[in-house]
Amino acid sequence: LGAMGACLWFLYDGAVGYPKKAEIWKAFEELDEETRGEEWPKIAEEHGWPELAPNEHDYNKSPEDIFFQFLMAVPAGLASLWFFLLVVLARGSWIEANDAGVTSSWGKGFKWDHVTRLDKKKWRSKGIARVYSEGEGGKKTFVIDDFKFKREPTGQILRALEDRIPREMIVNGPSEAEVEASASVESAADQGAKS
Template identity: 45%
Template sequence: MSNNTIRAERDGKYYLRFLLMALGALGFGLWSLYDGMVTYPDQLKRDQMFVQLAKEEEETGESRKQEWEAFAAENGYDPAEKPDAEHLMNPGRIQGQFIMAGVCGLATLGLLAFVLRSRGRWIEGDGTSLNSSWGQSLKFADVFSIDKKKWKNKGIAKVHYKEDGRKKMFVIDDFKFKREPTGDILRQLEANIDKGLIVNGKPEGPKKPKAEEAPK
């Protein structure tokens, strides 16, 4: 690595939010799985018995209160809490919980894979070129445009360049990578190209020196 090389490592703070999202998806998925395996089947059993006894009571004209109370006591239900006839449990709702658990599981795996793949990623500028840990690189001389439309608000600058006659793009992102060195890389690039190639934004100004620490 030469003296002109500036490297920006991935910013763990950016990826922390995806870890939290993965944990949230995992928790919701486990909750859905528990409902599908335990809570909802238990409710289905209760609702089916309630409907059956209500039907028998209607057909015979005889009360099924004792049967309901015995069933409730045997299964640990409160006999006073009768199912809502308009919101009875059904097998479709149980199946829906398993589908939801599956979706959450896939989301969890996807988010974790995204975070794990980011480990060890970096971008760097060496005074004449941009390079990355994933193999993408370009010469400053091949740049024909730097779009800074999203740089101010989102920290994204799109570097457009040509390679073997084909147009390509290199994204400089100071959210995914450490902000200060990422800004230095962009500043280095802009200092080595025609300023007229910078669109939708102004060139970066001189880097401000760090404030000296106050004496103890």
């Protein structure tokens, strides 16, 4: 939303704001320096402009300044389009665990017994785990992402996978069972300290 807001702001400034300020500055500059103070309020009132005399920094907008606003709108617009597409494309997508493995709405998946490694490097910080598997179709990588899918079922699928593979296949992070056991120990220690 921030990128979209910035894009719209730049477009407004390039199409409306800066040209209007340039017009005000040009009218102000055309006045005789000696009589500007007297003439400006009348001209400003006629055109619906601010009565306060414009300053050069805020009102002297060149064609390059105006072009630059449109130029800045491009990356902001592309960024907002990219995020919008991510949301639209993820909408309605799902992953599902069954007896054989995990499948997805886009046709990708893996079988439990084909998993060679579960990389949890980004699981704690971003909710992303990578499942590496090797089967009939060769080597594959499947991304489990709790941002794209409902968090709780995604966590359950990850736990189901961990229950089916040896601990040494889980790399760059603890298993969910280890996290739960650690939390239980800490909770018991806290309870003991309060007694």
